[in-house]
Amino acid sequence: MKERLWKNVWVVLYVVLMGVLAIATFLEHAYGTTFVQTHIYHACWFCGLWGALAFGLVRACGKCRLWKRLPVLWWHGSLLVILGGAMLTYLTGEKGYVHLVQGQEVKSFIRTSDQQTRMLPFSLSLDSFRVVYYPGTEAPSDYKSYVSYKVNGKWKEEVISMNHILSVEGYRFYQSSYEPDLSGSWLSVNYDPWGIAVTYAGYLCLAFSSLWLLGSRKETFFRLLRHPLWRKTGLVWLGICAFQLIAQARPVSVLARQDAEKLKMRQVIYHDRVAPFHTLARDFVIKLSGKPSYHGLTPEQVVASWLLYPEEWQHEPMFRVKSERLRQELGLKSEYAALVDLFDGKTYRLERLLQRLQDEVRNTHEKGWLENRQAKKLEKEVLELDEKAGMVLMLQKGTFIRPLPEDGSVTPLSPLRIRAEIFYHAVPFTKILFMANLSLGLLALGWWIYSCVMQEGDKARNWRSRWRWIWVWAVWMACLFHWTSYLLRWYIGGRIPLGNGHETMLFLAGFLLLCTCIWQRRFSFLLPAGLLLSGFTLLVAYLSEMNPQITPLMPVLLSPWLSLHVSLIMVSYALFALMCLCSILALGIRRHTWQRQRLTLFCRVLLYPAVLCLGIGIFIGAVWANVSWGSYWAWDPKEVWALITFMLYGMAFHVQSIPRFRNPYFFHWFLIVSFSAILMTYFGVNYVLGGMHSYAG
Structure with a gap:
């Protein structure tokens, strides 16, 4: 008791x-x-x-006498070591900042907790500071402080930059900020003589024990893999859905198509990188009209025509206005507005409307949450329309299009890379896949449910065998199609596509399809599950268009830790998503005991790699944070919710101490509810809470 x-x-x-x-x-x-x-x-x-x-x-x-189960003991012991390292950091560590100015020697730093001055056991001075930009652009790729430090009477030189720290006698200096005139630099200081080493040791123990848990023949994971239910096989589906955009030309002067085609491969500076003119023109048309083409005209024709015939095109209703209230404010009769609709003579109507809305937001702040939210929503829509008008005005002033400099300071792209980018935009990979995966996923789900209730017999087995190879072939084609587009994006951008929300969603969908291809022979329900999940993931990427442009990475993301950290986290999210959908299926087929047992077994097996990948991914992110920001744990909302998710799913392993997890119904309901923590971690933090990790949005 x-x-x-x-x-x-x-x-x-x-x-x-x-x-x-x-x-x-x-x-x-x-x-x-x-x-x-x-x-x-x-x-x-x-x-x-x-x-x-x-x-x-x-x-x-x-x-529990865990010394008899060494992998489990090591795993829990590593968590205790990590907690011990965090406590040592809290008790013995110091954080602060130091301001370096060229020509001045500094021997102290300001402690963050109480703003007191703390002495350094050495001297530090700034030789120079510079911002490194991507070639031909104004986008920074790195911030570098060239410093000198004096130890034992000798001066040494070192460079401090993003993801490259200076460590001297236990003090670690990180690039934090700089003076606008580049005359000074702000460095973060972290002194943690014991905590970092102990915490890193805990991370290594966690990774080692995780692999040990998965490989040990005496542990639960290996016993689950030897379960008799694995010997059964399954099947299911896929195919491709066609689509077509039909448009008609409008009676407005346009550049001839053959002349516009000559502009397609011209290289310009766009989104702080070298890109073909086609990419700039396509984004311009999408931004204004919401579609990659306009009434049968190519993007190059539209941009060139705006430049050649501005008097005619300013009357063209090309600006999409989605808000009905905003259309009423502007007196529009359709969903599209022309540039002249935004002006009243020489008065810019949006500026006057925006000022009125800002006053309304302030006035409704005390009236009620709903009124304030509606005013803010309309204000945001006005700003979006203002951005569209600004692009046209920049185009007409000649500041929107930036050709490559003629002095040779920027290396042009190869013709192959230009053609690859044009091809990538010409084929709507994401749209095709989300339509195909969702459509065929629903068909596959119906097929799987029907096969579950179908009476066993030679006829039923022949029917399943006849369709099995069609579904498997279709899934492999979808996987190949998706990874072709992903690798193509990788080649175009010159980096692994994991730098923003749109790209991580693409990776997540690709991993789901890959898992479906690998495991479909053992589990027929994986075919509809994988297709539906990948389809919904791609739908989110397509509709939200979080950041679809292929842009350079911000300096903090230019790290070898990026791909490993994000890949492990997204792999775990994909596995959790599969478990959630399988749990929904398991609760929906209570009468079919054999299928439900297989779903339960599958979820229990996936729980191990999912939680372990999440845990290792979190702690790899902590190492990266320590290298970039000077602290391996800052209680950022994304970090906190990742930790909550890790702790929440970790409860499901303890079937001995929490007997309710032995009940399949409770276990599946737990997996469904727990997936809300994943959604909060990925979407909620980016769009609600914010924080250091919201750059991924």
Whole structure:
């Protein structure tokens, strides 16, 4: 009885901690980072809560005699080592900043916690500072401080930049900011003599024990792989859906198509990189009209015609206005507006409307949340329309199109790379795939459900065998088609496509299709599950268009840690998504015991690599953060929600201490509800809470 009480208390503390972490992210959004740092993350009661959980974990390891299960003991022990390293950082570490000015020697830094001056055991001075730009653009690729430091009477020179730190006698300096005139540089300072080493040791132990858990013949994962239900096989589907855009030319002067085609491969500076003129023109037309072409005209024809015939094109209703209220404000009779509709003589109507809306937002702030939200929404729509008008005005002034400089300072792209980018835009890979995957996924789901209820017999088996190869072939074609487009984007951009939300969604969809191809022989339900999930993922990427342009990475993302960190996280998200959909299927076929058991087994097996990939991905991100920002854990909302997700799914392993997880129905409901934490981590943080990781949006 006493032992059961201890266990219940520990579980309650565990759940309470997850709740506190979740609430803290919303409090930070409402009251600011300083508030939650002072009252929650750096508070004694918060540290005490972690300490109580650590004590309970040590006690549980002893009671369960985990020394007989060394991989499990190592895994839990690594978590304790990581917590111990975090506590050492909290107790012995110091954080601060130092301002370097050229020609001045600095021997101290300002501690962040109390703004007190702390002495350094050496001298530091700034020789020069420079911003490195992508060739021919104004987009920074790196920030570099050329510094000198004096140790034991000798001066040494070093370069501090993004993802490249300076470490001297335990003090670590990171590039933080700089003076606008480049005369000075701000460096973050981190002194953590014990915590980093202990925490990194915990990370290594976690990675080692994770692989040990997956490979040990005595552990649960290996026993699940040897389950008799794996010997059964399955099948299912796919195909491709055609689409066509039909348009008619309008009676307005345009550049001849053959003349416009000559502009397609011209190279320009666009989005801070070298790109073909076709990419600039295509984005211009999409931004204005919402489609990659305009009434049968090519993007090159549209842009060139705006330049050649501005008097005619300013009357062309090309600006898409989605908001009905905004159309009413402007007196528009259709969904599209012309440039002249935005002017009243020489008065710019949007400027006057925007000023009125900003006053309305201030006035409705105290009236009610709904009125304020509606005013803000309309204000955002006015700004979007203003951006479209600004692009046209920039085009007419000659500032929108930037040709390559003639001095040879920018290396032009090869003709092959130009043709590859034009081909990438010509084939709507994402649109084709999301339409095909969703359509065929629904058909496959119906086929799988029908095959479950179909009576066993020679006729049924022949029917399944006849269709099996058609579905498998279609899934492989979809996977090949998707990864061809992904690798093509990689080749065009010159980097792995994981730098923004749009690209991570593409990677997630590709991994889901790859998993479907690999495991479809054992599990027929994976075919509809993989197709539907990849289809919905691609639909989100297509509709939201988070950041579809192929742009250079911001300096902090120019790190070898990027692909490893993001890949592991997205792999875990894909596995969690598969588990969620399989759980939905399992709850929907309660009468078919054999199929439900296979779904349960599949989810329990996937739980291991999903949680382990998430955990390793989180801690690789922590190492990257330490290299880039000077701290391996900053309680950023994205970090906190990733930790919540890791802790939440980790509960499902403890079927002995939490018997409810032995119940298949409870287990599947848990997986469905827990997936909301994934959605919050990926979408909620980017679009609601913000933080350092919101650049991915």
